[in-house]
Amino acid sequence: MTLELQKPRPIWQIMFSTHHTDVGLLYLISSLTFLFLGGSLALGIRAELFLPGSQIITDAMTFNRIFTVHGTTLIFLFIIPFASAVGNYYVPIMVRYKDMAYPKLNAIAFWMIPPAGVLIWLGFADFTWYATPPYSIISAPGPAADMWIFGLKILGVSSVLGALNFIVTILKCKHPDMSIGQVPLLAWSFLSSSLIILVAIPTFAAALLMLLTDRLGASGFFNPAMGGDPISYAHLFWFTFHPEVYVLVIPAIGMMYEIIPRFSRKPIYSYNSGIFAFVLLSIVGFSSWAHHMYATGMSFTEKTVFMVGTLAAVPASAMHVFNFVATMWNARIKFSTPMMWSVGGIALFFSAGAGGVVNSAMPLDFTTHDTYWVVGHFHLFVMGTIAFGSIGFLYYMFPYVTGRMYNEALGKIHFTLSFIGTVLVFFTQHILGLYGMPRRIYDYPPIPEWIAMNQITTIGAMIIGISMAIFLANMIHSAGKGKIADTDDPFGLGGKYYYPFEAKNPSH
Amino acid sequence: MAILVALPAADFAFAAGDEPGEYLDRRAVIWNLFYKMMTVAFIVGSVVSGTIIWQVWRFRESHPKAKPTSYEGTDW
Numbered sequence: 019m020t021l022e023l024q025k026p027r028p029i030w031q032i033m034f035s036t037h038h039t040d041v042g043l044l045y046l047i048s049s050l051t052f053l054f055l056g057g058s059l060a061l062g063i064r065a066e067l068f069l070p071g072s073q074i075i076t077d078a079m080t081f082n083r084i085f086t087v088h089g090t091t092l093i094f095l096f097i098i099p100f101a102s103a104v105g106n107y108y109v110p111i112m113v114r115y116k117d118m119a120y121p122k123l124n125a126i127a128f129w130m131i132p133p134a135g136v137l138i139w140l141g142f143a144d145f146t147w148y149a150t151p152p153y154s155i156i157s158a159p160g161p162a163a164d165m166w167i168f169g170l171k172i173l174g175v176s177s178v179l180g181a182l183n184f185i186v187t188i189l190k191c192k193h194p195d196m197s198i199g200q201v202p203l204l205a206w207s208f209l210s211s212s213l214i215i216l217v218a219i220p221t222f223a224a225a226l227l228m229l230l231t232d233r234l235g236a237s238g239f240f241n242p243a244m245g246g247d248p249i250s251y252a253h254l255f256w257f258t259f260h261p262e263v264y265v266l267v268i269p270a271i272g273m274m275y276e277i278i279p280r281f282s283r284k285p286i287y288s289y290n291s292g293i294f295a296f297v298l299l300s301i302v303g304f305s306s307w308a309h310h311m312y313a314t315g316m317s318f319t320e321k322t323v324f325m326v327g328t329l330a331a332v333p334a335s336a337m338h339v340f341n342f343v344a345t346m347w348n349a350r351i352k353f354s355t356p357m358m359w360s361v362g363g364i365a366l367f368f369s370a371g372a373g374g375v376v377n378s379a380m381p382l383d384f385t386t387h388d389t390y391w392v393v394g395h396f397h398l399f400v401m402g403t404i405a406f407g408s409i410g411f412l413y414y415m416f417p418y419v420t421g422r423m424y425n426e427a428l429g430k431i432h433f434t435l436s437f438i439g440t441v442l443v444f445f446t447q448h449i450l451g452l453y454g455m456p457r458r459i460y461d462y463p464p465i466p467e468w469i470a471m472n473q474i475t476t477i478g479a480m481i482i483g484i485s486m487a488i489f490l491a492n493m494i495h496s497a498g499k500g501k502i503a504d505t506d507d508p509f510g511l512g513g514k515y516y517y518p519f520e521a522k523n524p525s526h
Numbered sequence: 527m528a529i530l531v532a533l534p535a536a537d538f539a540f541a542a543g544d545e546p547g548e549y550l551d552r553r554a555v556i557w558n559l560f561y562k563m564m565t566v567a568f569i570v571g572s573v574v575s576g577t578i579i580w581q582v583w584r585f586r587e588s589h590p591k592a593k594p595t596s597y598e599g600t601d602w
Contacts, residue, residue: 282585284595343577350587350595361582368574372567382560512598 036121041128042106043419046412048131049099050493055139056091057486059084064443064479067472070464078460082144083162085458089147090166093266094173095135097400100408101269102128102180105208107415108276109184112205113192118183127183130176134169141165146458148255151240151248155232167230174223181212181219203292207272210296211265214303218265222258225251249314256310261303267399268296270407271338271367274360277414278342281357282349283511287341295337302330312383321380328378335371339364354509355429359410362437366402370395373448388458391451398444401482406436409489416493417508422500428492435485442478446471 032040063085066075075081106124110117118124143166145154154163188209192201201209229251231237238244240251279286286292305327312321342364351357373395376382386392409432416424450471455462462468586592 282595284597339574343574343581346578346581346585348595349585350592350598351582351585352587353582361578365575365578368571372571375567376560376563379559379563381555382563385557385560 036117036125038106038110038118038121038124041118041121041124042103044128045099045103045106045131046419048128048135049096049103050412052091052095052099052135054486054490056088056096057483059088059091061479061483063088064476066460067462068476069472070462070469072461075460079144081460082146082458083142086143086146086166087138090138090143090170091135092400093147094170095131095138097266097404097408098173098177099128099131100412101208101211101266104204104269104273104408104411104415105180105184107419109187109205109208110191112202113188114196115187115191115193119186119191120183123179124183127176127179130172130179134172134176137165137169137172141169149229151229151232151251152242152246154229155241156243158233160233163233164230167226167233171223171226174219174226177215178219181215184208184212185216199290199293203275203286203289203296204269204272206293206296207268207275210300211268214261214265214268214300217304218258218261221254225254225258228254249311252311252314253308256307257304260307260310261300263399264299264303266404267367268299270363270404272296273407273411273414274342274363277356277360277410278345280414280511281352281354281360281509282346283352284345284349287344287347291337292341295334295341298334298337299331302327302334305330306378309378309380309383312380313387325378325380329375332371332375335367339368352509352511354413355424355426355433356410356414356509358430358433359406359413362433363403363406363410366398366406366437366440369445370398370402373398386451388456389451390447390455390457393457394444394447394451397447398440402440402444406440409436416496417503417505420497420500421503421505422496422498423503423508424496424500425492428488432485432489432492435481435488439478439480439482439485442481443475444478446474446478450475 032043035041062074063081066073066081075084106118141162141164143149143158143162145158145163145166149158149163149166188201188205189198192198228237228239232239232241232244232246238246240246240248242248275286275292306324308316308320308324309328312324316324342360346361353361373391377386377392377395413424413429416422450468451457453465453467453471455468455471462472583589584591
C-alpha cells in the first residue's frame with residue numbers, strides 16, 4: 019500500500035499531483051481542518067445554551083449564522099470530503115487499478131472544495147443549512163446568503179465529479195480477473211453512494227438556482243408574494259437531502275466493513291447481504307424524503323406512503339448490524355482504537371435508527387417535529403455513526419499514510435471521552451425534545467427541566483471538545499514522532515492485509 | 527416488522543376520525559402509540575446492545591477462552 023508521507027516531499031508536489039493518494043491526502047487534511055472549525059462552532063452554540071438568556075453570543079442573528087455555518091461545514095466540508103479521502107486512497111487499490119479513472123478530474127473535484135469553504139465561511143449566512151424560504155428569499159442578508167448558495171453550488175459540482183470518477187473506476191477500471199461480486203464492500207459502499215449522488219444532487223442544484231433567481235427578484239418560485247410556494251422548495255431540498263443522509267452513512271458503514279473483519283480476524287459473515295443492504299438503502303433512500311414534511315399539510319395517503327417508505331430502510335440497516343454482530347461471533351477480537359470506534363459506531367447507529375423509527379411514524383412526528391428530538395436523532399447519526407466510523411477509519415489509515423503509529427492509549431481515551439460525550443449530548447437532546455424545547459432557538463424560558471438538560475448537553479459537548487483536542491495532539495505528534503509502523507501488520511493481527519483475490523496491485 | 531408497521535397503521539386509521547372532541551382522543555392515541563413503539567424499540571435495542579456488549583467481553587483476544595479463528599495465518 020502506498021505510504022505518501024514516508025518520503026518527505028515539498029508540499030507543492032502533493033498539491034499539484036493528480037495521483038489518487040495525493041488527492042486523498044489533500045481531501046483528508048481539508049476535511050479534518052473543517053471538522054475542527056465546525057466543531058468549534060458547535061461548542062459556541064452549546065456554551066450559549068448552557069443557561070437561559072444571552073451568554074457569549076450577543077444576538078439571535080449571530081447565533082443563527084453560527085449554527086448555519088456549523089451544519090453546512092460539518093456535512094459538506096467534513097463528512098463528504100472525508101469519505102472522498104478514504105475512497106481516493108482505497109478504491110483504486112481495491113479494484114486493482116493504477117489510479118482513479120480520471121485523475122485530473124479527481125484533482126479538480128478536490129480543488130473546488132477550498133473556494134466553496136471560503137465562500138461559506140466569509141459569507142456566514144444565517145438561514146440554516148436548509149436555507150429556509152421564504153426568509154432566505156425575502157429577508158436573509160446578502161451577500162452572505164448568495165455566497166452560501168454559490169458555495170453549495172460549487173460543492174454540488176465537486177460531489178458529482180467525484181461520484182462519476184468512483185463509478186467509472188469501480189465499474190470500468192477494475193481488474194479483468196475481478197468480477198463486480200468480488201469487489202470489497204468498502205468499494206461497494208462508494209459505488210452505492212456515488213449512484214445516489216448522481217440521482218439526487220441535480221435536484222438540489224436546480225433548487226439552488228431557483229432560490230438565487232428568487233433572491234434576485236427575477237422569479238418567484240418559492241416566494242408567496244409572487245405566487246410561489248416555499249413547500250415546493252422543501253420537496254426539492256429533501257428529495258436530495260434525505261438520500262444524502264445515505265450518501266453520508268453508507269461510506270461510514272463501508273469503513274466498518276473494512277475494520278470489523280480485520281480486527282475480528284475472520285471474513286465478513288455475509289458479503290452478499292452487505293451488497294444487498296447497500297443497494298436496498300440506495301433505492302429506499304428515495305422513497306422517504308417527505309417524512310421531513312408531515313407537518314406541511316400532506317394528505318393521509320401521502321403520509322402513509324412515505325412512512326412505509328421510510329420504514330423500508332429498517333431491514334437494510336438491520337442487515338448491516340446483524341452482519342457485524344455475526345462477524346464478531348466466535349472471533350478473536352483485538353480492541354485497538356479503530357475497532358473500538360467501529361463497535362461504538364454500531365451501537366450508536368442502532369440507537370439512532372430506533373429513534374428514527376419513532377420519527378417516521380407520522381402521528382409521533384407531530385409530537386417531535388421541530389423539537390430537540392430531531393436534533394438529537396440527526397446528530398446521533400452524523401456523530402454517533404458517521405463520525406465514529408470515519409474517525410475509526412482515520413486511525414486505521416494512519417500508519418499506512420504516515421508510516422508511523424499513533425499513540426494507542428490516547429486513541430482509546432479519545433474514543434472513551436467521545437462516546438460518553440455523544441451519549442450525554444444526543445440522548446439528552448431526545449428527552450429535551452419530548453419536553454417540548456424547539457430546535458434552532460437562541461434563548462429559552464427558565465424551565466428547570468430545560469435548564470438541567472441543556473446543562474447536561476453542554477457538559478457532554480465540552481467532553482467531546484476535550485477528546486477532540488487530544489485527538490488533534492495525537493495526530494500531529496504521532497505523524498512526526500510516532501513509532502515507525504510495521505506496514506505489513508501495523509496492528510499486530512497476524513498475516514498480511516491482502517484484499518480478496520490477491521489484490522497485489524503492482525502500481526502500489 | 528408486523529409490530530412496527532401493522533399496529534401503528536391500524537392505530538392511525540382509528541385516530542383519523544373527524545368527529546367533534548376527537549382531538550384529545552388523537553393525542554391519547556399518539557402517546558399510546560409512542561409508548562408501544564418505544565417498548566418495542568427498547569426491547570429490541572436491549573437484545574442487540576446486550577449481545578454486542580457480551581460479544582465485546584467474551585470474544586476479546588484477552589479472554590481466557592479465546593482461541594484463534596480458522597482464518598488466522600491464511601491470506602483470507
